[in-house]
Amino acid sequence: MPDFVMKTDTDGVATITWNVTDKSMNVMSLAAFKLLDNLIDDALADASVKGVIITSGKKDFAGGMDLNVIAKMREDGGAQGIFDGVMMMHGVLRKIERAGMDPKTLKGGKPIVAALPGTALGIGLELPRSCHRIIAADNPKAKIGLPEIMVGIFPGGGGTTRLVRKMGAMVAAPFLLEGKLSDPAKAKAAGIIDEVVAPDQLLVRAKEWVLAATDADLVKPWDAKGYKMPGGAPYSPAGFMTFVGASAMVHAQTMGVYPAAKALLSAVYEGALVPFDLALKIEARWFTNVLMNPSSSAMIRSLFINKEALEKGAVRPAAPDQTVKKLGVIGAGMMGAGIAYVAANAGIEVVLIDAKQEAADRGKAHASDILDKGISRKKVTEAKKTEVLARIAATTDYGALKGCDLIVEAVFEDMSVKAEVTKKVLANVGKDCIFATNTSTLPITDLAKASAHPDQFIGIHFFSPVEKMMLVEIIKGKKTGDRAVAKALDFVRQIRKTPIVVNDARFFYANRCIIPYINEGLRMLAEGVEPVFIENAAKLVGMPLGPLQLVDETSIDLGVKIAKATRTAMGDAYPDGAVDEVLFWMVDQGRLGKKSNAGFYTYDDKGKRQGLWDGLATKFPVNDDQPDLTDVQHRLLMAQVLEAVRALEDGVLMDIREGDVGAILGWGFAPWSGGPFSWLDIIGAARAVAICDDLTARFGDRFKTPALLRDLAAKGDGFYSRFAPQQKAA
Ligand code: NAD
Numbered sequence: 001m002p003d004f005v006m007k008t009d010t011d012g013v014a015t016i017t018w019n020v021t022d023k024s025m026n027v028m029s030l031a032a033f034k035l036l037d038n039l040i041d042d043a044l045a046d047a048s049v050k051g052v053i054i055t056s057g058k059k060d061f062a063g064g065m066d067l068n069v070i071a072k073m074r075e076d077g078g079a080q081g082i083f084d085g086v087m088m089m090h091g092v093l094r095k096i097e098r099a100g101m102d103p104k105t106l107k108g109g110k111p112i113v114a115a116l117p118g119t120a121l122g123i124g125l126e127l128p129r130s131c132h133r134i135i136a137a138d139n140p141k142a143k144i145g146l147p148e149i150m151v152g153i154f155p156g157g158g159g160t161t162r163l164v165r166k167m168g169a170m171v172a173a174p175f176l177l178e179g180k181l182s183d184p185a186k187a188k189a190a191g192i193i194d195e196v197v198a199p200d201q202l203l204v205r206a207k208e209w210v211l212a213a214t215d216a217d218l219v220k221p222w223d224a225k226g227y228k229m230p231g232g233a234p235y236s237p238a239g240f241m242t243f244v245g246a247s248a249m250v251h252a253q254t255m256g257v258y259p260a261a262k263a264l265l266s267a268v269y270e271g272a273l274v275p276f277d278l279a280l281k282i283e284a285r286w287f288t289n290v291l292m293n294p295s296s297s298a299m300i301r302s303l304f305i306n307k308e309a310l311e312k313g314a315v316r317p318a319a320p321d322q323t324v325k326k327l328g329v330i331g332a333g334m335m336g337a338g339i340a341y342v343a344a345n346a347g348i349e350v351v352l353i354d355a356k357q358e359a360a361d362r363g364k365a366h367a368s369d370i371l372d373k374g375i376s377r378k379k380v381t382e383a384k385k386t387e388v389l390a391r392i393a394a395t396t397d398y399g400a401l402k403g404c405d406l407i408v409e410a411v412f413e414d415m416s417v418k419a420e421v422t423k424k425v426l427a428n429v430g431k432d433c434i435f436a437t438n439t440s441t442l443p444i445t446d447l448a449k450a451s452a453h454p455d456q457f458i459g460i461h462f463f464s465p466v467e468k469m470m471l472v473e474i475i476k477g478k479k480t481g482d483r484a485v486a487k488a489l490d491f492v493r494q495i496r497k498t499p500i501v502v503n504d505a506r507f508f509y510a511n512r513c514i515i516p517y518i519n520e521g522l523r524m525l526a527e528g529v530e531p532v533f534i535e536n537a538a539k540l541v542g543m544p545l546g547p548l549q550l551v552d553e554t555s556i557d558l559g560v561k562i563a564k565a566t567r568t569a570m571g572d573a574y575p576d577g578a579v580d581e582v583l584f585w586m587v588d589q590g591r592l593g594k595k596s597n598a599g600f601y602t603y604d605d606k607g608k609r610q611g612l613w614d615g616l617a618t619k620f621p622v623n624d625d626q627p628d629l630t631d632v633q634h635r636l637l638m639a640q641v642l643e644a645v646r647a648l649e650d651g652v653l654m655d656i657r658e659g660d661v662g663a664i665l666g667w668g669f670a671p672w673s674g675g676p677f678s679w680l681d682i683i684g685a686a687r688a689v690a691i692c693d694d695l696t697a698r699f700g701d702r703f704k705t706p707a708l709l710r711d712l713a714a715k716g717d718g719f720y721s722r723f724a725p726q727q728k729a730a
């Protein structure tokens with residue numbers, strides 16, 4: 001079946017139904033756009049057609065543009081290919097908007113209405129915005145908006161120009177610059193859609209509107225005489241304030257590293273100075289500019305294409321379906337409680353065990369608290385809360401684990417406690433049950449020794465807070481079998497998170513990379529680099545938290561614990577004495593980080609972070625001579641990136657896609673870069689080698705160029721061209 005099908009009723013109303021048959025959600029392709037164009041031509045040319053309804057054959061309207069298509073446009077035609085493709089889309093949407101009306105009198109057009117049964121995102125909203133009216137079904141689950149900025153682009157199908165012309169730059173800003181999504185009621189209140197009706201009335205009301213529409217109903221404000229932009233044009237006093245404010249806001253939010261946000265603002269500003277059709281052309285040029293930017297293509301590749309591929313099982317071994325039916329969670333502390341909640345919320349029956357009943361109950365109460373917050377925000381109903389809580393059985397009785405097909409253990413980080421718990425669990429579950437540990441530091445292969453079935457033993461490493469963090473790191477011990485990996489992946493899919501699969505090694509992947517980042521910040525502090533400079537340098541390169549804030553959040557005593565364990569494991573080879581000096585001293589001062597309301601930062605009584613603690617200078621005086629910003633940033637980035645390369649060299653990481661997606665979702669590695677491997681590809685291996693050689697000479701062997709990177713530089717190769725040839729940049 002073609003993506004769009006048109007059927008005309010006897011009353012002269014044609015309905016174009018969008019239904020991409022091989023996908024669960026409609027996504028737009030160039031071919032489908034051309035098909036839509038032909039159907040619109042037919043409807044406008046057919047005298048028996050009075051008007052058109054555009055709707056969907058699915059429960060939602062559309063998820064947006066197929067970003068694989070955008071990637072292909074770039075590959076096939078470069079900048080010109082993208083620009084031509086985008087202008088073709090503008091042509092179709094503008095044709096819908098003008099609907100055959102006389103360009104001078106603005107009369108004689110045919111009414112075209114969009115009827116949205118559910119979610120309408122990206123081009124799935126830009127197409128309706130070119131129609132004369134948007135009617136949505138009253139479906140509180142529906143999300144309506146333009147989220148393109150989240151993957152490093154901006155609404156380039158006329159969405160930017162149309163929204164700004166309708167509501168003004170300031171009011172449109174959160175929808176464009178933050179990708180804010182709304183349910184139908186909120187979208188109507190904001191003026192993004194026109195009407196919300198009962199779901200069974202959607203098409204009835206759409207038809208009624210088409211049949212009653214007048215010529216004036218079809219004329220967009222910007223096509224009418226005397227149109228003025230709401231909020232003022234850029235050169236008006238109000239407009240001037242808007243654009244100065246918006247520029248400052250964008251810079252504060254993006255630190256200037258996201259090309260899409262800047263390009264969007266340019267498209268809005270320049271577009272506001274010219275007539276509508278020229279504004280669309282300007283939007284298309286900036287959109288092309290963004291798509292040609294390596295940062296945007298890397299973001300699309302990691303945050304959309306590869307993230308989705310991993311979620312859909314790109315690295316899943318062939319094994320029968322392992323959907324989890326009954327989950328056992330052992331340890332109802334911070335992590336266990338979170339894991340129990342996300343599983344129960346996904347419809348899985350959960351047995352939550354702790355050593356004491358009060359602890360188990362506290363774990364379940366955590367789920368209740370999260371659901372209550374959802375209720376207060378009107379995201380969760382009382383009925384849903386009752387249903388989710390009913391799925392969690394909080395107990396101390398290991399006998400309740402009978403029938404569990406997956407266990408996630410989250411007890412204290414102690415080898416012998418974990419071994420004892422493992423034995424107790426395995427005595428109470430069936431022989432096929434997969435056992436997973438949420439350890440963050442203990443080797444999976446060693447923990448698996450407590451099981452008679454090490455092939456059924458695996459690491460499933462969640463990040464804190466579990467309900468918010470999207471990444472789950474799955475760790476294979478030496479003997480972990482395919483079914484255990486498939487089970488872990490199927491579980492992660494059920495709870496709608498993004499998995500990466502790595503091999504067992506100290507700190508696995510994410511912590512292995514993040515610890516050197518924190519350590520590099522601490523070293524600089526000890527060297528006399530101004531602390532606020534360290535923090536800002538990190539943020540200016542796109543890290544969400546500076547290293548000192550990050551260690552405050554994760555707790556400084558945890559840093560000490562990890563340092564001690566690493567030192568014991570590495571003996572004389574331990575390289576981080578300078579770091580320990582800082583960490584140990586902080587703990588001696590009773591400053592354990594955010595949790596103790598005192599760390600590298602100061603906090604008020606309510607735990608709100610204030611400035612950096614000025615007592616730092618008493619122990620680590622600030623040098624008069626401060627380093628270059630680039631030096632500080634290269635040290636902070638390379639500390640993480642080189643660890644990622646070493647993880648790939650060591651075989652811990654098996655797929656660079658996982659390395660990039662995991663870095664962004666796991667610890668917020670500069671998302672604009674697409675991840676550590678994408679960043680290295682953007683700067684090129686030769687430049688990366690030059691930076692490493694320079695840093696090694698000045699700061700030590702921790703920056704030594706990995707052999708793999710040197711080899712890529714020697715051969716003029718890149719990570720994606722060598723390791724994922726089918727994964728060219730978008
Ligand atoms: P926590 O101290 O908050 O919770 C541990 C829970 O286990 C406690 O409720 C405790 O009563 C219970 N417990 C201890 N021994 C038990 C036993 N023998 N039988 C039953 N219950 C027992 O710890 P947490 O932060 O939730 O961490 C749990 C695990 O998750 C650890 O292995 C930790 O390394 C790992 N982890 C923690 C984080 C984090 O950010 N906190 C992140 C990833 C992984």
